[in-house]
Amino acid sequence: CCGPCAIYRRSALASLLDQYESQYFRGKPSDFGEDRHLTILMLKAGFRTEYVPSAIAATVVPNKLGPYLRQQLRWARSTYRDTLLGLRLLPNLHRFLTLDVVGQNLGPLLLALSVLTGLAQLALTGTVPWLASLMIVAMTMIHCSVVALRARQRRFLGFSLHAFINIFLLLPLKAYALCTLSNSDWLSR
Secondary structure: OOHHHOOOOHHHHHHHHHHHHOOEEOOEEOOOOHHHHHHHHHHHOOOOOOOOOOOOOOOOOOOOHHHHHHHHHHHHHHHHHHHHHHHHHHHHOOHHHHHHHHHHHHHHHHHHHHHHHHHHHHHHHOOOOHHHHHHHHHHHHHHHHHHHHHHOOHHHHHHHHHHHHHHHHHHHHHHHHHHOOOOOOOOOO
């Protein structure tokens, strides 16, 4: 349950407040990704989450590249860190949540391997990596098509253009996030 899309029962939150306020990662206080951490605490305590499709939420969205990349770095670190903290919960959760966690972590890794394989082919043989390129396009279209079908909105097919942002900006940023997982000095808004 991420940030602006979540609401918690006061009694549940009160019972976990001490743990929530003293969040540590690798022995250091951690002040990013607190919404994911709170969800993990709730699930560990035996509370359940519920999706409410009619809920309306509002949030602030970065409108410049610098703030967007800082947000994505904060989110990447949070995803990696909280995945490590919540792995033991996965067998008890719905299969879709397990699939989502696997996809959020393995998807970028597989995309990075495809890009690196393509670059290696280009550098070593001088040939265009058509197979790697085709795989990236196919996986992007499959992903966007599934989302478009489930949401019943064709506009989600346009998210396939996000692949360029993902490859050239977000993959390097996610690699950096993994290498600097304990650093949260400049991430808070």
